[in-house]
Amino acid sequence: MLTSIFTCQHFKLLILSQVTVVLDKVLRVGLLYDYYGALLTEKQQQCLEMHYLHDLSLSEIAAEFSVSRQAVHDIIRRAEQILEEHESKLKLVQRHQQDQQVMKKVHELLCSLPDEMRQRPEIQESIHQIGLLLNFPKEL
Template sequence: MLDKVLHIIALFDFYGALLTDKQRLSMEMHYLNDLSLAEIADELGVTRQAVHDILKRAEQVLIDYEDKLKFVERHQREQQAIQHIYQLIGELPDEIRQLPKLHLAVQELNCLLDYSKEV
């Protein structure tokens, strides 16, 4: 269940701006603010069933975008590759790791990894 929620949140991060206002707001309230369907229904002035339908439709829209564009999949592959490169550099002898150009490359990798945590 947690994997599904994390996957939907990742999809929302990439494609959320493409949802309707009501879908985006419902997704934010449910997935980011952890509101129940009843709480969202009260906030939006609709039924609990309507919120359920909005969320299911929004989730499907996000999945459809990912099926076509693969941005989340690509991002995850890139992050794994960066982490692997970083690990390989960490296994190099100290005298090699201290080379100025390699040191700059490690700093850039750190920036990429730090940036990805913000996204």
Template structure:
């Protein structure tokens, strides 16, 4: 997974747990594609301060993911849903008669996992 995509995904899940400054810098750097210099100028700080803040925010996001694994669980659910759709499509086209049963168990497992939360 590319770093920009990874940080944006982590930010979607954990961004509200960052400081306001970290949120601003992440949004401007990863979301709006501003350079360190442009962000520094906007906030009247040094490029090094922006860099350090971004690194701390990235590490914080990574730490949250290591502890909570929400992005990992989301990605696994996404893959399972894609598999269920594929199995249903194969069933509908007559290629896999057992696909409907398997897709039903995949969907039930996802629902059960969500109810545990």
């Protein structure tokens, strides 16, 4: 009984870690695509969009373009490689993420000010504007 509980818990953790890895990759490719997607060929753009944005399988994409599944796989992998190469040179995504962290910290600091300071219109406006940049919901 204890072995089956351990196995079940272990299995759940394994699945969760795999899901996290997949989500991290999807988010990374999405960010890279947002910054560098225009530098890809039209076919590379279409394949990445179909695979990551529309969640189509390699087989479905292959049928759409009348090519082999392997050809689609190669196009997607090459496009991902190109995106990573651009990021390694330009570091726009890295800078974006660093800027987001700094803005989040500033937002937290402004929100932690004493009430009498936080209620000042310029502080409220700063909190609101930084929140918009961070895609936070409207402050209450």
